[in-house]
Amino acid sequence: MSDRRSRFEQLVLPHLDAAYNLARWLTRNDHDAEDVAQEAMLRAYRFADGLRGEARPWLLAIVRNACMSWLQANRPAELAGALDAEAADAEPDRAEGPEALAARAIDRRLLNEAIAALPPHFREVLVLRELEELAYKDIARIVGVPIGTVMSRLARARRLLADSARVIARAAKAKVAE
Amino acid sequence: MIPQEAARLLHAYLDGELDPANSRALEAELADSAELRAALERLRAQSEAIRGSADYHAAPAALRARLGAALGEGGGARRSWTRAWRGAAALAAGAAAGVLLTLWLLRPAADAGLARELVESHVRATLGGRLYDVASSDQHTVKPWLSARLPYSPPVADFSQHGFELVGARLDFVSGRRVAVLVYQRRRHMIDAYVWPQAGAPAVRAGERDGFNVEQVSHDGMRFVLVSDLNRNELDDLARLIAAAQ
Numbered sequence: 001m002s003d004r005r006s007r008f009e010q011l012v013l014p015h016l017d018a019a020y021n022l023a024r025w026l027t028r029n030d031h032d033a034e035d036v037a038q039e040a041m042l043r044a045y046r047f048a049d050g051l052r053g054e055a056r057p058w059l060l061a062i063v064r065n066a067c068m069s070w071l072q073a074n075r076p077a078e079l080a081g082a083l084d085a086e087a088a089d090a091e092p093d094r095a096e097g098p099e100a101l102a103a104r105a106i107d108r109r110l111l112n113e114a115i116a117a118l119p120p121h122f123r124e125v126l127v128l129r130e131l132e133e134l135a136y137k138d139i140a141r142i143v144g145v146p147i148g149t150v151m152s153r154l155a156r157a158r159r160l161l162a163d164s165a166r167v168i169a170r171a172a173k174a175k176v177a178e
Numbered sequence: 179m180i181p182q183e184a185a186r187l188l189h190a191y192l193d194g195e196l197d198p199a200n201s202r203a204l205e206a207e208l209a210d211s212a213e214l215r216a217a218l219e220r221l222r223a224q225s226e227a228i229r230g231s232a233d234y235h236a237a238p239a240a241l242r243a244r245l246g247a248a249l250g251e252g253g254g255a256r257r258s259w260t261r262a263w264r265g266a267a268a269l270a271a272g273a274a275a276g277v278l279l280t281l282w283l284l285r286p287a288a289d290a291g292l293a294r295e296l297v298e299s300h301v302r303a304t305l306g307g308r309l310y311d312v313a314s315s316d317q318h319t320v321k322p323w324l325s326a327r328l329p330y331s332p333p334v335a336d337f338s339q340h341g342f343e344l345v346g347a348r349l350d351f352v353s354g355r356r357v358a359v360l361v362y363q364r365r366r367h368m369i370d371a372y373v374w375p376q377a378g379a380p381a382v383r384a385g386e387r388d389g390f391n392v393e394q395v396s397h398d399g400m401r402f403v404l405v406s407d408l409n410r411n412e413l414d415d416l417a418r419l420i421a422a423a424q
Binding site: 108155 | 186189190193195221224225227228229231232233234235236237238240241242244245248249409
């Protein structure tokens with residue numbers, strides 16, 4: 001077995017679940033997530049010799065870039081919100097303080113829909129923080145932005161999530177009432 | 179009205195990413211403002227909801243198979259899994275070594291030795307898969323098991339309703355004597371709570387590490403030292419629960 005192969009199997013392959021989870025949340029469907037995750041894993045294999053430091057953020061940076069290329073090619077409209085994200089980075093949080101959805105007021109399906117409905121730049125920081133439990137510095141490295149931007153995007157993501165969860169819950173209620 | 183700066187820092191505080199000086203300043207503001215405390219609680223509840231209920235998409239078996247084929251998998255799955263496991267163990271050991279160095283630099287000498295010993299014990303138990311000798315979430319099973327094997331009877335409490343599930347206990351050697359280790363679980367994180375009798379031990383003290391957090395609290399004539407890869411805020415929650423337990 002080659003050095004690269006054993007290095008890849010020891011250091012990178014254990015993080016396949018994290019790779020797929022990120023790809024699945026960014027592509028929002030199983031089929032494309034498998035394709036993108038596989039492509040990213042093969043790229044990671046080719047670059048395994050260049051791996052320094054922790055493997056998981058390194059791998060997720062590759063997966064994230066593969067997802068962004070995929071979105072650019074297949075869902076350009078979703079990425080059009082990127083400029084809004086930049087504007088949000090500069091804009092301070094609402095003065096009345098952070099909003100949040102009430103844990104009990106929302107079921108699993110609504111929560112998943114609300115996360116999936118977030119613009120990709122906010123969805124990725126939320127998934128990396130809450131589901132992968134990564135440190136801000138790792139998220140900054142993966143997304144390729146300063147730590148301060150990670151902070152403001154995460155704050156914005158959490159507030160958008162609270163807002164959209166409320167909208168979805170209201171829509172669902174209206175549907176039942178019809 | 180919540181000051182804008184406090185609202186912004188609340189997220190970093192919740193995530194255990196705020197530096198000590200800013201944390202202290204924010205904690206002072208939290209103590210003064212019910213509104214700010216309520217905002218923090220809402221954020222914490224939302225974060226819990228996401229971690230507890232949002233889908234985590236594990237890689238499907240088909241993807242593993244496709245990858246194996248693409249990489250020219252020849253050695254069989256078992257070998258590659260053994261190797262992957264060994265790699266993970268080596269990584270964890272490396273991370274532990276990094277932690278030990280940090281502990282050594284940050285702690286007063288006596289505590290550094292102790293913290294190092296406890297982190298080593300925690301890593302050994304985690305890697306060896308021997309987290310507990312008695313597996314039970316029932317404090318009335320765990321407590322007699324421990325008192326039968328120790329010259330003291332440590333307080334045992336389950337904090338499941340607060341998200342810290344008691345999963346079992348084991349015995350370990352610390353500074354040459356046998357101590358009780360209560361094992362708690364929060365999501366995917368295991369928390370070891372080392373307990374031994376020691377009057378006048380320090381009040382809550384936390385240490386921030388790059389892989390593990392170590393937190394000490396004294397309660398009921400016992401010293402508790404918590405070791406986990408859980409984030410500092412949540413480990414702190416457990417320390418407070420222990421300190422408040424009957």
